[in-house]
Amino acid sequence: xxxxxxxxxxxxxxxxxxxxxxxxxxxxxxxxxxxxxxxxxxxxxxxxxxxxxxxxxxxxxxxxxxxxxxxxxxxxxxxxxxxxxxxxxxxxxxxxxxxxxxxxxxxxxxxxxxxxxxxxxxxxxxxxxxxxxxxxxxxxxxxxxxxxxxxxxxxxxxxxxxxxxxxxxxxxxxxxxxxxxxxxxxxxxxxxxxxxxxxxxxxxxxxxxxxxxxxxxxxxxxxxxxxxxxxxxxxxxxxxxxxxxxxxxxxxxxxxxxxxxxxxxxxxxxxxxxxxxxxxxxxxxxxxxxxxxxxxxxxxxxxxxxxxxxxxxxxxxxxxxxxxxx
Numbered sequence: 053x054x055x056x057x058x059x060x061x062x063x064x065x066x067x068x069x070x071x072x073x074x075x076x077x078x079x080x081x082x083x084x085x086x087x088x089x090x091x092x093x094x095x096x097x098x099x100x101x102x103x104x105x106x107x108x109x110x111x112x113x114x115x116x117x118x119x120x121x122x123x124x125x126x127x128x129x130x131x132x133x134x135x136x137x138x139x140x141x142x143x144x145x146x147x148x149x150x151x152x153x154x155x156x157x158x159x160x161x162x163x164x165x166x167x168x169x170x171x172x173x174x175x176x177x178x179x180x181x182x183x184x185x186x187x188x189x190x191x192x193x194x195x196x197x198x199x200x201x202x203x204x205x206x207x208x209x210x211x212x213x214x215x216x217x218x219x220x221x222x223x224x225x226x227x228x229x230x231x232x233x234x235x236x237x238x239x240x241x242x243x244x245x246x247x248x249x250x251x252x253x254x255x256x257x258x259x260x261x262x263x264x265x266x267x268x269x270x271x272x273x274x275x276x277x278x279x280x281x282x283x284x285x286x287x288x289x290x291x292x293x294x295x296x297x298x299x300x301x302x303x304x305x306x307x308x309x310x311x312x313x314x315x316x317x318x319x320x321x322x323x324x325x326x327x328x329x330x331x332x333x334x335x336x337x338x339x340x341x342x343x344x345x346x347x348x349x350x351x352x353x354x355x356x357x358x359x360x361x362x363x364x365x366x367x368x369x370x371x372x373x374x375x376x377x378x
């Protein structure tokens with residue numbers, strides 16, 4: 053027996069068909085209704101064990117995955133590698149196998165190395181969710197951004213979405229790009245030439261270096277954090293110069309399209325990629341993105357587990373595995 057959601061893992065949005073993305077978004081809408089209830093809990097995943105395994109710091113993603121699992125009545129375990137056997141030299145696979153034999157049904161992993169979740173998916177027979185791997189992908193952030201846009205705009209087909217900033221080091225930018233292109237949006241990327249990879253043009257993305265031109269007529273502007281921790285060289289003169297050329301200010305917002313949505317995956321560097329007036333203003337949906345993240349992650353957990361129940365037991369069942377961009 054097969055299911056409409058035939059994947060064992062969620063490792064990225066590249067290659068996921070439109071109907072599957074829409075299934076996740078539709079399921080997320082149902083899950084968001086739970087958030088408005090007096091008792092924010094349903095018994096869907098009772099008896100399942102969900103493990104957060106984070107090798108990098110996180111506030112929003114880690115907390116929302118934990119809340120999502122708990123709202124579905126799963127048992128949750130959150131592991132900080134700074135207080136685990138990783139500091140004693142235990143390998144990634146040994147850690148994951150230990151969690152598997154303890155009964156974990158799903159491992160949600162963030163790692164600094166691109167492709168690390170794919171390694172687990174190839175070696176474990178439980179579901180793996182990529183919560184961000186290096187500069188590769190962050191699929192649930194991409195999905196929650198798509199969900200937020202669709203809630204406000206009704207659909208994504210035909211919209212113009214500008215992704216601005218540190219594209220080179222952003223796994224969020226890649227997941228957004230794949231999802232938006234699949235759903236029929238016009239995608240623009242803008243930033244210093246050193247921070248926008250040339251290959252994205254070949255994928256159907258419009259590339260700009262002038263921020264004002266890139267946001268002209270855009271329905272959505274998604275501002276990326278400058279990821280100083282991943283930079284191994286000087287990609288622009290300084291943060292003040294970056295803000296002058298690529299920061300979203302009240303003045304720039306006033307010249308943007310009426311009804312434009314301002315998004316940011318967080319954490320925000322106020323005064324660098326966005327001013328406080330814009331981040332906290334009426335065009336901003338940044339806090340809505342956080343709320344929607346819980347619903348989207350509930351949907352992903354639900355679909356993976358129900359898919360496990362219904363998926364064909366034939367050896368070699370389909371999973372979302374692909375090589376990271378070089």
